[in-house]
Amino acid sequence: MTRHEATERVHSQWDVRLKAERCLARKEGEEARGLVIWNDGDKEELRREVGLVMEKVRRTSPRWWSWVCLLVPPVGFAAASWQLVRNLLDSWAWKRRRKMEKAKL
Structure with a gap:
């Protein structure tokens, strides 16, 4: 580099x-x-x-949940998908709050 x-x-x-x-x-x-x-x-x-x-x-996050996600792939996939949606919603909410804060200045 x-x-x-x-x-x-x-x-x-x-x-x-x-x-x-x-x-x-x-x-x-x-x-x-x-x-x-x-x-x-x-x-x-x-x-x-x-x-x-x-x-x-x-x-x-209890240890048993990790095992369930590992041993039952559809559960792990559903949990990962749900977390992705939550992260996107959190990100949009944070951006909206920052935008509103800047608008107040």
Whole structure:
């Protein structure tokens, strides 16, 4: 990769704060579905942060569900399709909110 290509790739990415804001805006009731891991400390701090996030993921998605999705492919496909639809709806809602916020300025 050339220096120019690398620079273009970096400039094409969103601001990290905007990515985190979008992720944390994903809510279901009062429970956030989006989780952010900040990687601005040392390796031990990152390891702890990843451990905490993985514990949250394990609490919200029981192990048996993973086995059901793996062993019964139509269930896994339906679950993945439903998640895709939810992600699209979340994305559209977030874009709408951002647009309304900008319109207020």
